[in-house]
Amino acid sequence: MKARSLLLTTVAATALALAGVASPATVQADEAAANIIRAATDLPAPLGERGPKTVRVDLETVELMGQLDDGTTYRYWTYNEKVPGPFVRVRVGDTVEVGLRNDENSWVPHNVDFHAVTGPHGGGSATLANPGEASEGFTFKALQPGLYVYHCAVPMVAQHIHNGMYGLILVEPEGGLPEVDREFYVMQGEIYTEEAFGTRGEVVESYEKLMNETPEYYVFNGAAQALTGDLAMHAEVGETVRIYFGVGGPNKTSSLHMIGEIFDEVYALASVTSDPLTDVQTISVPPGGAAIVDFKVDVPSEYILVDHALSRAERGLVAHLQVEGPEQPDIFRTGTSERLGALDE
Numbered sequence: 001m002k003a004r005s006l007l008l009t010t011v012a013a014t015a016l017a018l019a020g021v022a023s024p025a026t027v028q029a030d031e032a033a034a035n036i037i038r039a040a041t042d043l044p045a046p047l048g049e050r051g052p053k054t055v056r057v058d059l060e061t062v063e064l065m066g067q068l069d070d071g072t073t074y075r076y077w078t079y080n081e082k083v084p085g086p087f088v089r090v091r092v093g094d095t096v097e098v099g100l101r102n103d104e105n106s107w108v109p110h111n112v113d114f115h116a117v118t119g120p121h122g123g124g125s126a127t128l129a130n131p132g133e134a135s136e137g138f139t140f141k142a143l144q145p146g147l148y149v150y151h152c153a154v155p156m157v158a159q160h161i162h163n164g165m166y167g168l169i170l171v172e173p174e175g176g177l178p179e180v181d182r183e184f185y186v187m188q189g190e191i192y193t194e195e196a197f198g199t200r201g202e203v204v205e206s207y208e209k210l211m212n213e214t215p216e217y218y219v220f221n222g223a224a225q226a227l228t229g230d231l232a233m234h235a236e237v238g239e240t241v242r243i244y245f246g247v248g249g250p251n252k253t254s255s256l257h258m259i260g261e262i263f264d265e266v267y268a269l270a271s272v273t274s275d276p277l278t279d280v281q282t283i284s285v286p287p288g289g290a291a292i293v294d295f296k297v298d299v300p301s302e303y304i305l306v307d308h309a310l311s312r313a314e315r316g317l318v319a320h321l322q323v324e325g326p327e328q329p330d331i332f333r334t335g336t337s338e339r340l341g342a343l344d345e
Contacts (some may be wrong), residue, residue: 017242033073036066036083036164037226040184040233040319043087043244048176056297059085061110061129061152062103068217069224069316071200074191075111076222077152077163083197083222084187084248085150086165092145092171097137098123104132104176107194109159113153115288116169118143124153145173147270147290149246158210158250162190164222166248168290180294181239186227186319188256188307190215197315213251217316218293218307224316227305235297237325242294243305246270249287255308257282257289258321260301267292282308297323299332 062081068074079085090096102110109130113122117140120126126138151157152165192209193199197216209215220227224237227233235241247254265276266283270290285291297303305319306312327333 001344010167010235015340028294033065033067033080036064036076036078036081036222037231038082038084038086038185038187038221040186040221040227040229042082043183043185044089046176046179046183047089047091047172048068050091052091052095054097055090057088057096057098059098059112059127060103061100061106063106063108065120065202066221067223068191068203069198070263072198072224073086073202074193075163075204077106077108077160077165079112079165079167083164083166083189083219084185084246085165087167087185087244088150088169090142090169090171091176092142092173094171095139096142097139098127099134099137100129101134101240102129102131103173104234105107107345109154110152110165111129111154112150114140114148114150114169116140116142116144116146116148116150116171116310122150128154129279142171145171145272147171147244147246147272147292149248149290151159151287151288156339157205159205161248161250162192162215163205164189164248166221166246168244168245168246172281177242177272177292178294182233182235182241184233184241184243187246187248188252188254188317189219190250190252191217193217198238215252217318218252218312220319225318227319229320232302232322233305234322234324237297237323237328237337240294240296241321242292244290244292246290247285247286252309253287254285255282256285256293257306257308258293258295259304259306260299261297261303261321263293265294297321297327299323300325 111127113124130133152160302319
């Protein structure tokens, strides 16, 4: 099986040997596929005015067969069985305790590296765990506010990330961020498969395509067109919307754009202590980076979130924001005054 040959490349085989882990067993073709998509609404509420406290974060690394596309399955490596991992929300000054357990059915060791951590390997060395084991964990002080990526950092790191091991941690400033009506959690990633985009059945990862940075799939929240249909984002006319956005990658920069909307305020590179940019059409977010965008929805429509490297939309990178409410003809209407006048004659 091609997935097995990838895991036994020189880098991965070395990691397995060092960890004392046996080679992975072949996954059966009839294994049920799980829903690995993290809903964009799956994030904790704002912390507001509370003071510093101790916060516990428990992560479990789970490898499982998940639904990548309609009729297509893939073996994901996850934090808590979803992609991205859970949205972690703390405030500046909090003491954060991080524990990690690696599921017994995993093929390889895993850990977690938080970009919000000031300390050795972002906590990576303290959270390394073999299959079936728990790490010693670590404790850190959240010193600097912002929105930060976390990811697995076991070699080969890019392999762990493209398989789904990334997430975001928000360190709120004192008093929190300005209030909005809706908040959403969206992350972009790439998946490198031996089979071509759209192939039905089980597909397996490609070491060669990963090294050449030529993904078959681009995804928001883990799967092709994940945040559409029943999992589309929703808002009402007149509401303010905030998107916490990050790029797991591991390799491609995102040019985030909402078709039919303008970002009123952008916390560029997720700096919440800098003045936000205003009236922005498209933002650039590097792999391992993040941003926060705020905007008010004025007109009912189905808005489309994309990476404006638009060929990627044809490989699964599309999300929808459904906005309902009364029409606003003073802001947008079909037709022009000249056309309407001609119709009246």
